[in-house]
Amino acid sequence: MAAASDSGGGSKRRRMDDEGDQGIGNTEAATEEEEDRISALPEALRLHILGLLPFKSAVRTGALSAQWRALWTHRWPAPSSLDLRLDTLTAAPPILESLERLGHRRFDRFSLSFQIRNGELKPDGVQRILDYAAACSVADLSVDNAHAAFAFLFKLRLPRGDPYLTRLALAGIRVGLSKPFSAQFHTFPALEAISLHGVKLSDYTVENLVAASPLLHTLELCYCEGLRFVSVAAAGSQLRSLTVAECEWVRDVSTMEASTLRSFRYSGCYIRALTIPATCPLADLYICFGGSAGHSREDRPGTPLFCFGWPPEVPRNWLQALTNLSDLTVLTLCSSALRRVSAKARERSLARSAAPCKLKNLRELQLLMFAMYDSSLEDIYVFLVACCPSLLERLFVELPTNSHYYRPDLEPSESEDELLESVEELPGKEPPEEDGPEEESSEEEEELLEEEASEEMESEEDWSDEELSDGGQSEEEPVKGFLENLKLLKMTNFKGSDNEMILARLSPKIVMESAGDKDGEELANVGTHDMPTRYVARGNEQDWPAVVRVPRRLGQPDAKLGQGGRPLSGQNWHLQELAAAVQEPPSRYVRPEQDRQHGLMSADEMPEPIPLVDLSRLTDADEADKLRAALQTWGLFLATNHGIEDSLMDAMMSASREFFRQPIKEKKKCSNLVVEGKPFEVEGYGNDKIGSQDQILDWNDRLHLKLEPEDERNFAKWPTHPESFRDVLHEYALKTKRVRDLILRSIAKLVEIDEDYFVNQISDKASGFARFNYYPPCPRPDLVLGLKPHSDGGLVTILFVDQDVGGLQVQRDGKWYNVPAKPYTLVINLADCMEIMNNGIFRSPVHRVVTNAEKERLSLAVFYAVDKETMLEPAPGLLDEKRPSRYRKLKANDFVLGLFETLKI
Numbered sequence: 001m002a003a004a005s006d007s008g009g010g011s012k013r014r015r016m017d018d019e020g021d022q023g024i025g026n027t028e029a030a031t032e033e034e035e036d037r038i039s040a041l042p043e044a045l046r047l048h049i050l051g052l053l054p055f056k057s058a059v060r061t062g063a064l065s066a067q068w069r070a071l072w073t074h075r076w077p078a079p080s081s082l083d084l085r086l087d088t089l090t091a092a093p094p095i096l097e098s099l100e101r102l103g104h105r106r107f108d109r110f111s112l113s114f115q116i117r118n119g120e121l122k123p124d125g126v127q128r129i130l131d132y133a134a135a136c137s138v139a140d141l142s143v144d145n146a147h148a149a150f151a152f153l154f155k156l157r158l159p160r161g162d163p164y165l166t167r168l169a170l171a172g173i174r175v176g177l178s179k180p181f182s183a184q185f186h187t188f189p190a191l192e193a194i195s196l197h198g199v200k201l202s203d204y205t206v207e208n209l210v211a212a213s214p215l216l217h218t219l220e221l222c223y224c225e226g227l228r229f230v231s232v233a234a235a236g237s238q239l240r241s242l243t244v245a246e247c248e249w250v251r252d253v254s255t256m257e258a259s260t261l262r263s264f265r266y267s268g269c270y271i272r273a274l275t276i277p278a279t280c281p282l283a284d285l286y287i288c289f290g291g292s293a294g295h296s297r298e299d300r301p302g303t304p305l306f307c308f309g310w311p312p313e314v315p316r317n318w319l320q321a322l323t324n325l326s327d328l329t330v331l332t333l334c335s336s337a338l339r340r341v342s343a344k345a346r347e348r349s350l351a352r353s354a355a356p357c358k359l360k361n362l363r364e365l366q367l368l369m370f371a372m373y374d375s376s377l378e379d380i381y382v383f384l385v386a387c388c389p390s391l392l393e394r395l396f397v398e399l400p401t402n403s404h405y406y407r408p409d410l411e412p413s414e415s416e417d418e419l420l421e422s423v424e425e426l427p428g429k430e431p432p433e434e435d436g437p438e439e440e441s442s443e444e445e446e447e448l449l450e451e452e453a454s455e456e457m458e459s460e461e462d463w464s465d466e467e468l469s470d471g472g473q474s475e476e477e478p479v480k481g482f483l484e485n486l487k488l489l490k491m492t493n494f495k496g497s498d499n500e501m502i503l504a505r506l507s508p509k510i511v512m513e514s515a516g517d518k519d520g521e522e523l524a525n526v527g528t529h530d531m532p533t534r535y536v537a538r539g540n541e542q543d544w545p546a547v548v549r550v551p552r553r554l555g556q557p558d559a560k561l562g563q564g565g566r567p568l569s570g571q572n573w574h575l576q577e578l579a580a581a582v583q584e585p586p587s588r589y590v591r592p593e594q595d596r597q598h599g600l601m602s603a604d605e606m607p608e609p610i611p612l613v614d615l616s617r618l619t620d621a622d623e624a625d626k627l628r629a630a631l632q633t634w635g636l637f638l639a640t641n642h643g644i645e646d647s648l649m650d651a652m653m654s655a656s657r658e659f660f661r662q663p664i665k666e667k668k669k670c671s672n673l674v675v676e677g678k679p680f681e682v683e684g685y686g687n688d689k690i691g692s693q694d695q696i697l698d699w700n701d702r703l704h705l706k707l708e709p710e711d712e713r714n715f716a717k718w719p720t721h722p723e724s725f726r727d728v729l730h731e732y733a734l735k736t737k738r739v740r741d742l743i744l745r746s747i748a749k750l751v752e753i754d755e756d757y758f759v760n761q762i763s764d765k766a767s768g769f770a771r772f773n774y775y776p777p778c779p780r781p782d783l784v785l786g787l788k789p790h791s792d793g794g795l796v797t798i799l800f801v802d803q804d805v806g807g808l809q810v811q812r813d814g815k816w817y818n819v820p821a822k823p824y825t826l827v828i829n830l831a832d833c834m835e836i837m838n839n840g841i842f843r844s845p846v847h848r849v850v851t852n853a854e855k856e857r858l859s860l861a862v863f864y865a866v867d868k869e870t871m872l873e874p875a876p877g878l879l880d881e882k883r884p885s886r887y888r889k890l891k892a893n894d895f896v897l898g899l900f901e902t903l904k905i
């Protein structure tokens, strides 16, 4: 190979070659005429001239012709960049001829890509072009064999040295160093970056290249063959980035001496030892064992690299790498690596010793979950709690694409002890002999390989055992400040499985990306972290009032709730979209056997039908009696002639249907999302408030809007689509308020107290809420409930149910009965506060909603209550010696808080 140019100095980079055309050194801008000439070049030549100063030429051959030669002899500025793409190697010799006629000129960038075809087994042309490039003092050299199948057919020899080469990129070839080679003279003094992709080479070559390049800052080895031991011990003090990815036979990667490393990325199977200096300014660490099990390398030469057996083996000492990385800001771990570090964290937690690592500055964590078992979820939690301080801002989780990973029977069965044992005792796996690298190694190289093979692996883990200030915490203790800075959780391949759903609740802002959905969609805004309670920071218990549950529990010892912890903020998960995507309801929605739809009585088993009361005739004694009977037996009744026109009811139902049919982005404009620092917002569009990890969710989305007091309506949460929504709801609410007053007066008459007694309990501040319920069709209605059994909290509820789809059920004597849906009738039920006020003469009925496999269902409940400052107590006119108070006196606000906390509605 010709010696490097004698020209020295960057300004001479465009020096003319002795034999070159006189005009080539002209660095003037090309004339218009010249530009025209370029654009007139035949397409077969596909000469791309991307700007003329300096111009870049890309020549695609088989079509080398006189025009090509002519081109070079024109008075054009010398190219600083040459991009040769050879469709066939037979094109190499004539190109070479042209190049050699030009002589050696400087190129900043020289890129050669070619395809070897059948029968083209002579690499001479390529080697000669490479030699030519080296002689041209190329700064940036890339050689790429685009045909994977013929990747390693012949070996190209790299030059013994090159003072100008700053970047070397090789792909799909086999390379070695020209002998004799001496690294000690730093024969690549300018070489800063080496990228080898799908290259076959020996440890010797890599090591010597590294040693010969004192300025090397980036070394990338991807899909390389022939390597067993990657060490950058000989690198200078500039090495900042090392990537070893999917190099099949690599058993050992050592960066021990690389004290300046900022980025280290390892991905592959069967690694025996992965060593990272105890202290180094590593900011970006990527560790993935067995990643190829899920990824193919179609884009690169060679065959896809699969681990034999899965999960992959994990080296013993890599955990050490994590111990002291105080500068680490971005960490990527695969599920196998995560498993190991979590197992270690658990073990250390039990021993009450320091966590395996404390990544004090970690801002971004990326988890490559090749499997997602329940235990994987636990691994994530444990790792987050033990190792990630509160600075973490972004969590990216790549979920498995293959849903079979979710099957619980595939869950790894090892116990933690076994897992840890396997970490300690894992033997290094040798590559199968017959498939091992066959290298035409020099003696030197062979010696080196032998040495490597006999090398002992590091096995001792050197853990620092000092107690962490907040470490050693038992899993049962709450964790302070946990994930308090987490701003974004992004999950790819999201399928809505249980584990994914639980994970989703870690962040206030989450973006999910299902396969094929490139942009991702922000589906949910979640409040604080919905974690197993042991991981949730507890507030001061005193902050939360002691509250009671439903009135009928009064006097029972467990009547007080809400004392164990502050209510968790809610979430507004959107079931509608999820329901459309799943075959089976996620287990978060699946009720335990005993809570399902059992005990349902058929219509003919009803002790008596639920009465239909004509509200326009309540002054008639028989109609009033009907109301009394209904309230005494069922706690609810159907109401006709209620004063709400059919047309208004139709308009209300179709407006709400239209709202729910909008895309999620639109509905989210009314979201009940939690504002940071504020508790769960009742108002808006969303779903159940999450109170605990094992809470079973309702199969229902809802829009909750305040109607009363009118001046407190929060129109920000009121839909603007359909346009009629607000007016229709306003009209509808005027009418339901009249119904409320009529019912309250009728009840007062029934219990023979002042007709206005109940109405007078309603101050200007008394509340009224509309709750639009949307129940998507459910693939397994037998497993879920649209709405869990509950009683309503206020005074009275005026319910407008879908006429086409039933689902509402009421409980009586422990049995469930269907509430019939009749066109244009309302279902009116008493609520808890009213039960208290009438001292239990009429009870607030427990009801629930079941779902339908085919049809969606809508309902609109308007809840009327008292002002939260009102003291709830039975009407004095109903109490005497024989009829003592059955309910404790308490403030409506405390009661309602208790209800929300208890029922998560």
Ligand SMILES: O=C(O)CCC(=O)C(=O)O
Residues within 6 Å of the ligand: 771, 773, 787, 792, 799, 801, 807, 808, 847, 848, 849, 858, 859, 860, 861
């Ligand atoms: O959807 C229904 O039929 C009942 C709704 C209900 O009970 C409620 O919203 O409290």
Ligand SMILES: [Fe+2]
Residues within 6 Å of the ligand: 790, 791, 792, 797, 847, 861
């Ligand atoms: Fe209800």
